[in-house]
Amino acid sequence: MTSPLETISAVVVGREKEIAAIVAAVNCGRHILIEGPPGTSKSTVLRTIAKYLDIPLFIVEGNMDLTPAKLAGHFNPGKVMQDSYDPKHFEKGPLTMAMEQGGILYIEEFNRMPADVANILITPMEERELNIPRYGKVVAQGKFTVVASQNPYDDVGTVRISRAFMDRICRITLDYQSEAEELEIVSRRTGSTDEKLMLWAVKLARRTREHEEIKMGASVRAAIDLVALGESMKKNGLLTAENVEQAALMALSSKVWLTEMSNKTPEQVVSSLVKEIKEKENLSYVPVTDAEVGAEEKKTFHQGPEISSNNLRR
Numbered sequence: 357m358t359s360p361l362e363t364i365s366a367v368v369v370g371r372e373k374e375i376a377a378i379v380a381a382v383n384c385g386r387h388i389l390i391e392g393p394p395g396t397s398k399s400t401v402l403r404t405i406a407k408y409l410d411i412p413l414f415i416v417e418g419n420m421d422l423t424p425a426k427l428a429g430h431f432n433p434g435k436v437m438q439d440s441y442d443p444k445h446f447e448k449g450p451l452t453m454a455m456e457q458g459g460i461l462y463i464e465e466f467n468r469m470p471a472d473v474a475n476i477l478i479t480p481m482e483e484r485e486l487n488i489p490r491y492g493k494v495v496a497q498g499k500f501t502v503v504a505s506q507n508p509y510d511d512v513g514t515v516r517i518s519r520a521f522m523d524r525i526c527r528i529t530l531d532y533q534s535e536a537e538e539l540e541i542v543s544r545r546t547g548s549t550d551e552k553l554m555l556w557a558v559k560l561a562r563r564t565r566e567h568e569e570i571k572m573g574a575s576v577r578a579a580i581d582l583v584a585l586g587e588s589m590k591k592n593g594l595l596t597a598e599n600v601e602q603a604a605l606m607a608l609s610s611k612v613w614l615t616e617m618s619n620k621t622p623e624q625v626v627s628s629l630v631k632e633i634k635e636k637e638n639l640s641y642v643p644v645t646d647a648e649v650g651a652e653e654k655k656t657f658h659q660g661p662e663i664s665s666n667n668l669r670r
């Protein structure tokens with residue numbers, strides 16, 4: 357029989373410690389703040405845990421348009437006009453549904469929603485109850501848990517999370533994973549078997565995280581996109597040296613966030629990284645011609661013997 361953690365590992369690469377901690381928190385009714393840059397598996401981990409624990413997951417995107425009524429629910433105005441404030445005319449929001457069904461309320465980018473919306477969560481988190489005028493008292497069932505996430509690099513258009521909220525929550529950070537784990541993620545997500553293309557894409561994405569002109573680098577999503585683009589080009593016979601570099605620009609440039617000091621475009625910075633890893637690490641993905649290698653091996657990969665990952669962050 358496979359263990360629960362084995363079931364989760366079949367979907368999530370790595371993250372064993374973090375998964376064990378989150379499962380423990382959900383099982384004992386502790387609320388969680390997951391802090392991590394985009395693409396660091398926050399949603400994947402939570403979705404998989406909810407599935408494994410067999411509890412419903414309600415996902416809400418935190419933004420300035422979110423209101424307490426959107427979160428808790430509201431009375432249908434037409435039905436109230438025709439009839440009355442009967443509880444059956446109450447349209448439940450994700451908070452009420454999560455409480456009644458003993459599910460997880462997952463609020464992504466929690467620090468982007470207005471403070472008064474965050475405050476509505478305090479009583480359900482603390483008392484496991486919520487009083488909704490004319491609807492009645494909602495009592496949290498089973499494993500009701502609030503999970504909030506935030507990106508530590510996000511500082512524009514965000515609000516400071518209140519001490520009252522932080523005092524009622526347990527915090528866990530999910531940072532970028534190791535190179536080997538990112539390679540495994542890319543392989544699972546794209547189905548590619550081209551190890552050289554995957555290594556190039558993962559190295560390139562990882563390099564963006566330590567470039568001095570980049571405030572927030574690209575996640576494994578960039579490597580997934582680059583490999584998917586490369587594989588798609590291959591299928592259509594479009595994989596040339598220029599095209600694969602264009603694919604790198606496409607996959608990476610939207611995902612890097614330059615510092616205020618930089619006067620370059622994201623494309624220029626990504627281009628310079630493509631050049632840099634080619635020159636410094638002798639690492640590039642270069643399709644070579646049939647004449648050079650024979651028709652059976654059309655694509656090759658140029659990698660120097662001394663590739664070092666010492667300067668890579670993790």
Ligand SMILES: Nc1ncnc2c1ncn2[C@@H]1O[C@H](COP(=O)(O)OP(=O)(O)OP(=O)(O)O)[C@@H](O)[C@H]1O
Nearest residue numbers: 367368369393394395396397398399400401541577
């Ligand atoms: N550890 C992992 N195991 C399996 N897939 C992963 C892992 N990490 C990332 N991925 C894949 O990378 C992509 C991004 O992951 P995910 O959506 O979970 O990140 P996130 O932290 O929720 O990002 P965001 O902050 O942007 O919402 C998805 O395609 C996901 O399948």
Ligand SMILES: [Mg+2]
Nearest residue numbers: 398399400464
């Ligand atoms: Mg997510």
